[in-house]
Amino acid sequence: xxxxxxxERGSTEPGSTEPGRTESxxxxxxTESxxxxxxTExxxxxxxxxxxxxFLLCQDWHRADDLxxxxxxxxxxxxxxxxxxxxxxxxxxxxxxxxxLAEQRSPWWHxxxxxxEHPGTAQLAVDLDAALDLADALAALPPRQRAAIVLRYYCxxxxxxxxxxxxxxxxxxxxxxxxxxxxxxxxxxxxxxxVKEQLS
Amino acid sequence: xLDETRLHDSLDELAERPAPPFAVNTAAAIKQGRRLALxxxxxxxxxxxxxxxxxxxxxxxxxxxxxxxxGRATAASSGFARTSAEASAPARPTGPGTDPLTLSGTFGWxxxxxxxxxxxxxDSPTQVQAVxxxxxxxxxxxxxxxxLTVYPKGTTPSLGSFADGATQLRVAAPEVDGRTAYWITDxxxxxxxxxxxxxxxxxxxxxxxxxxxxxxxxxxxxxxxxRVATGVDFAxxxxxxxxxxxxxxxxxxxxxxxxxxxxxxxxxxxxxxxxESVDGSTVEISVYPTAPAAGASAAHAAAGSVCTQQxxxxxxxxxxxxxxxxxxxxxxxxxxxxxxxxxxxTDVLVH
Numbered sequence: 001x002x003x004x005x006x007x008e009r010g011s012t013e014p015g016s017t018e019p020g021r022t023e024s025x026x027x028x029x030x031t032e033s034x035x036x037x038x039x040t041e042x043x044x045x046x047x048x049x050x051x052x053x054x055f056l057l058c059q060d061w062h063r064a065d066d067l068x069x070x071x072x073x074x075x076x077x078x079x080x081x082x083x084x085x086x087x088x089x090x091x092x093x094x095x096x097x098x099x100x101l102a103e104q105r106s107p108w109w110h111x112x113x114x115x116x117e118h119p120g121t122a123q124l125a126v127d128l129d130a131a132l133d134l135a136d137a138l139a140a141l142p143p144r145q146r147a148a149i150v151l152r153y154y155c156x157x158x159x160x161x162x163x164x165x166x167x168x169x170x171x172x173x174x175x176x177x178x179x180x181x182x183x184x185x186x187x188x189x190x191x192x193x194x195v196k197e198q199l200s
Numbered sequence: 201x202l203d204e205t206r207l208h209d210s211l212d213e214l215a216e217r218p219a220p221p222f223a224v225n226t227a228a229a230i231k232q233g234r235r236l237a238l239x240x241x242x243x244x245x246x247x248x249x250x251x252x253x254x255x256x257x258x259x260x261x262x263x264x265x266x267x268x269x270x271g272r273a274t275a276a277s278s279g280f281a282r283t284s285a286e287a288s289a290p291a292r293p294t295g296p297g298t299d300p301l302t303l304s305g306t307f308g309w310x311x312x313x314x315x316x317x318x319x320x321x322x323d324s325p326t327q328v329q330a331v332x333x334x335x336x337x338x339x340x341x342x343x344x345x346x347x348l349t350v351y352p353k354g355t356t357p358s359l360g361s362f363a364d365g366a367t368q369l370r371v372a373a374p375e376v377d378g379r380t381a382y383w384i385t386d387x388x389x390x391x392x393x394x395x396x397x398x399x400x401x402x403x404x405x406x407x408x409x410x411x412x413x414x415x416x417x418x419x420x421x422x423x424x425x426x427r428v429a430t431g432v433d434f435a436x437x438x439x440x441x442x443x444x445x446x447x448x449x450x451x452x453x454x455x456x457x458x459x460x461x462x463x464x465x466x467x468x469x470x471x472x473x474x475x476e477s478v479d480g481s482t483v484e485i486s487v488y489p490t491a492p493a494a495g496a497s498a499a500h501a502a503a504g505s506v507c508t509q510q511x512x513x514x515x516x517x518x519x520x521x522x523x524x525x526x527x528x529x530x531x532x533x534x535x536x537x538x539x540x541x542x543x544x545x546t547d548v549l550v551h
Binding site for chain 1: 204207208210211212214215216219220222223224225226227228229230232233234236237520
């Protein structure tokens with residue numbers, strides 16, 4: 001199964017009509033309004049996909065939105081250069097992943113939408129718990145293991161490509177992935193459950 | 201057993217789970233991204249200044265006649281402008297001007313942990329807000345914040361939805377100076393809205409004010425906000441800023457203006473940013489205290505923006521589009537007023 005939006009821009013054929021990549025898009029990008037329009041179109045087209053990547057990294061839709069919001073700010077700041085990158089989707093995803101990792105590391109954790117859980121949310125979470133085993137297991141992984149798992153098994157990146165995103169060696173990706181998989185198996189397999197059935 | 205194929209499918213299905221509405225604001229991202237780009241260019245200039253310091257003396261500098269009081273500013277062909285008379289007093293505005301940071305109310309009492317007051321104008325909707333925050337630094341990133349919005353006279357703000365789609369509810373609050381007040385929350389039993397707290401109240405003449413507070417931790421945010429509300433002065437107030445500029449057409453429209461205290465990027469005491477829309481072009485001006493290391497030394501060419509140093513401040517102009525003139529042209533019309541707020545002006549956009 002291939003999630004919508006998982007095709008990377010760099011893999012598209014010449015003549016693609018994706019946002020910001022058409023000839024007219026290139027011309028329009030020379031103007032501020034054209035640049036904004038191309039960016040807006042890109043976010044509209046690829047924002048939901050980036051959000052899913054962000055959600056798998058952080059297991060919270062609201063925080064995923066914050067993560068995407070912070071990421072597209074960075075993306076727009078480099079938009080003239082980004083538009084020239086062959087694999088724009090890959091670049092945007094890298095921004096999301098690195099923004100996530102940076103927020104894990106940094107005390108400057110800043111949420112654009114500063115909201116906290118309300119009383120009662122915890123109970124709701126308990127009710128939904130049965131459907132969230134995989135999310136819980138992912139959340140229990142260290143951030144870089146989690147990122148490696150998402151890049152390898154959701155984004156379908158090769159070891160080498162995942163290493164490029166995380167700015168590490170392929171060997172590190174292999175070890176991070178291996179440890180992450182082991183941890184997921186331990187957490188998920190202690191309970192006789194079918195992950196797919198739970199999520200359906 | 202969780203094999204890799206099953207994990208792949210499970211991640212797909214997890215990502216496809218029902219989700220709340222996508223709450224990303226592209227327009228805001230564009231504005232903030234534009235600012236970030238300008239700041240990066242600025243930082244590149246500072247870094248370049250250090251890097252090429254030894255070469256400064258041999259940089260070819262083309263002097264351009266300056267404006268204002270006796271040709272204070274000079275522009276370099278490299279894209280940087282330098283002052284030729286740092287010690288001279290800043291030129292006062294040559295005529296009356298408008299102030300983009302004009303609002304209808306100001307803070308009075310503020311708690312000890314939110315004493316830094318800045319101002320912000322955004323154009324959707326056009327609204328100038330004051331914001332009080334604590335000292336921000338790496339050790340204290342989530343400083344307490346209170347935003348003040350004063351609605352125009354005759355305007356009664358309505359309830360809508362929060363950014364995540366939750367419906368806003370009105371919950372009665374204690375009166376403020378005997379006037380109607382209410383909390384805005386998405387849970388009727390939680391007036392603090394989970395720590396992202398909104399209070400609206402009416403002034404003596406019926407004008408509505410709104411406070412938005414967050415990052416208050418275990419503090420009693422409701423009591424604090426009620427006291428802050430009591431101290432708000434509902435009176436027109438123009439905020440002095442550290443620069444003025446002439447040469448922009450009267451059709452220029454301010455799309456963003458921020459006087460941040462402290463500078464949210466560098467931690468400096470303050471930072472001023474102004475974005476003017478001119479017939480489809482955007483003129484961005486950034487003013488900040490000159491870092492000692494940068495001094496009045498070398499210039500470093502940064503694509504797209506031109507900077508000047510005057511009176512201990514650095515000002516940079518970037519232009520997108522062709523309708524507003526070039527940064528090199530506009531920088532000649534920019535005057536910086538020094539680091540002391542007592543020298544700043546409310547005649548900012550002089551036509």
